[in-house]
Amino acid sequence: MVTIDDVYHTAELAKIEIKPDEAEKFREEFEKILKYFDILDEVEEDVIPTFQVIKLKNVFREDLPGECLEQDDALKNAPHHEERYFKGPKVVE
Amino acid sequence: MRIAEWRRIVEDQGCFNAVSELLEKIERSKLNAYITVCSDLALKKAEEYDKGRLKGRLAGIPVAIKDNITTKGIRTTCASRMLENYIPVFDAHVVERLKAEGAIIVGKTNMDEFAMGTTTETSYFGVVRNPFDITRVAGGSSGGSGAAVAADECVLALGSDTGGSIRCPASFCGVYGLKPTYGLVSRYGLIPYANSLEQIGPMASCIEDLALLLEVISSPDPRDSTNAQRKYTFREEKRDYRLAIISEMGGNEEVMTKFEEVVHTLSNDYEVKEIKMPSLKYALAAYYVIAMSEASSNLARYDGVRYGFFLDSLDSWRKYFSRVRALGFGTEVKRRIMLGSYALSAGYYGKYYLKALKVRTIIIEEFKRAFQKYDILLSPTMPALPFKIGELADPLTMYKMDVNTVPINLAGVPALSVPVGFIKGLPVGIQLIGDYFTENVLLNFAKYLQSKIAEE
Numbered sequence: 001m002v003t004i005d006d007v008y009h010t011a012e013l014a015k016i017e018i019k020p021d022e023a024e025k026f027r028e029e030f031e032k033i034l035k036y037f038d039i040l041d042e043v044e045e046d047v048i049p050t051f052q053v054i055k056l057k058n059v060f061r062e063d064l065p066g067e068c069l070e071q072d073d074a075l076k077n078a079p080h081h082e083e084r085y086f087k088g089p090k091v092v093e
Numbered sequence: 094m095r096i097a098e099w100r101r102i103v104e105d106q107g108c109f110n111a112v113s114e115l116l117e118k119i120e121r122s123k124l125n126a127y128i129t130v131c132s133d134l135a136l137k138k139a140e141e142y143d144k145g146r147l148k149g150r151l152a153g154i155p156v157a158i159k160d161n162i163t164t165k166g167i168r169t170t171c172a173s174r175m176l177e178n179y180i181p182v183f184d185a186h187v188v189e190r191l192k193a194e195g196a197i198i199v200g201k202t203n204m205d206e207f208a209m210g211t212t213t214e215t216s217y218f219g220v221v222r223n224p225f226d227i228t229r230v231a232g233g234s235s236g237g238s239g240a241a242v243a244a245d246e247c248v249l250a251l252g253s254d255t256g257g258s259i260r261c262p263a264s265f266c267g268v269y270g271l272k273p274t275y276g277l278v279s280r281y282g283l284i285p286y287a288n289s290l291e292q293i294g295p296m297a298s299c300i301e302d303l304a305l306l307l308e309v310i311s312s313p314d315p316r317d318s319t320n321a322q323r324k325y326t327f328r329e330e331k332r333d334y335r336l337a338i339i340s341e342m343g344g345n346e347e348v349m350t351k352f353e354e355v356v357h358t359l360s361n362d363y364e365v366k367e368i369k370m371p372s373l374k375y376a377l378a379a380y381y382v383i384a385m386s387e388a389s390s391n392l393a394r395y396d397g398v399r400y401g402f403f404l405d406s407l408d409s410w411r412k413y414f415s416r417v418r419a420l421g422f423g424t425e426v427k428r429r430i431m432l433g434s435y436a437l438s439a440g441y442y443g444k445y446y447l448k449a450l451k452v453r454t455i456i457i458e459e460f461k462r463a464f465q466k467y468d469i470l471l472s473p474t475m476p477a478l479p480f481k482i483g484e485l486a487d488p489l490t491m492y493k494m495d496v497n498t499v500p501i502n503l504a505g506v507p508a509l510s511v512p513v514g515f516i517k518g519l520p521v522g523i524q525l526i527g528d529y530f531t532e533n534v535l536l537n538f539a540k541y542l543q544s545k546i547a548e549e
Contacts, residue, residue, distance in 0.1 A: 006435070007431075010431045010432075010434050010435045010438070011415075011431060012415075013434040013435075013438060014389060014418075014427075014430045014431045014433075014434040015393075015396075015411070015414045015415045015418055016415060016418045016419055016422065016427050016430065016431065017412075017415040017416050017418070017419035018419065018427075026427075026428065026431065029428065029488055029489075030431075030432060030435070032489050033381075033432060033488065033489050033492075034432075034435075036378060036489060037378045037381070037382060037436075037445060039374070039375060039378050040375060040378050040379065040382070040444070040445065040448040040449060040452065041444070041448075042375070043375055043448055043451055043452055043455070044451075045451075047451040047454050047455060048451075048454055049447055049450030049451050049453070049454060050450055050451075050453040050454045050457060051289065051450060052289055052319070053275050053289070053453075053457065053503075053504065053505030054275055054276045054319060054321060054505060056318070056319065059318075061315075069182060069183070073182040074182070074399075076180070076182055077179055077180065077182075077399065077400035077401070078398070078399050078400060079397065079398075079400075079403035080398070080403065080407060086398055086399055087398075087407065088396075088398045088407070088410070089398075089407040089408060089409060089410040089412075089413035089414070090407070090408070090409055090410060091410045093409050093411075
């Protein structure tokens, strides 16, 4: 069962503000969807999980400087910036 | 419209006039296939072509690009309010390739928000309408690309496919659409939703054009660490393929009538066997758990600081991020991010995410066994005909429509949707599934199928 507190907790983890009427709707939907996911309980445990379908090996290269974004370009889409820096919200409350 | 047809028009009236007409057609269109149309840029390129200055294998060909593929200087929105005004400062690898071959970029196509959907109804810019019936959806998430190809609002288009997002609109709009083997096409510049599942792929109105576009976009790229560093080239080959239908992949009566008709036609030249893949019953749940989990991590980047939707007042970080994301994302995106966060949270990781990855292993093994005996596996692409707009209001009902397409992304194998005709005036597609990097097998067989259907 999914409680309304589960929904608020998940919203907090996901950093998405939700309103009470939204929360109730999400709760109902989550319950249905997660119940559907329960089919996975039938799957045997003793299987190696696949994170990546193409078998990748680590590749090394020389540590050489390459092309990268100019500072001005990097700031072009930044709504808040000061001098040549991104400006973010206060992190110490 | 095929490339050959476009070339005849260009020869007749010049590229500039042909492109002007195409742009007027888009302007008048009711389909809502485009989010951004690059009229000035397209006309400038057409002019260059007429002066003989545009060279390459796609010289002068109008191409549409799904709006989650990054285009330098051209707004790229992912059909989200979050990126409504985002103008990238670099090109995706596939866009560099198109430009290098002289393609004319017509515009950016409409899609489900961040590619999360099966109908294009989650787009912030409104639903894409089906060219065969405007009261129905064009499919999703690459609905704009599918509709634009079908309605001659471009000649070729790029889509992206995380769980069927190229094949579904290809099927619903009656065009060809390929999800390449994972790693064949560089994802550099594809705005990520679920990295381990998604690929960029070509959409076209005939197999020859599809093959050419795939040749252009598949080229080694060190900037995508999952790129297979391969290049695809179409070669004619002997078509003595071993075929099988997957018992677990079906559809409703309308779709199955058409599917069986096609199989019957095939049986004149091929023996079509049937194969069981019992673990496919776990595929849909496994797919959604993985896709949502990866989405919750990928979309954490949208914080209103470096790019995207923002608020004027920078108060505390929790409030700022949470409010930006509440206003910038649509409901389906929030739903998937939250469910992904839930699936990855303490206590549930083993139950959902890890289990889903184990299912993936089992499904890969099943496909490997199948491809020891067969070269091509067949199914209907979609289990139903194009839906009425608004028909699939319940999220889980919508998710279930991806039942035949998601197993392919879990395994990473290639699959092609081929248009095979109409039921009640609506297109039906069948899905051809191949082993890793056997795009050439799929395209050769589709070429045979294309001519077979044309005969009838």
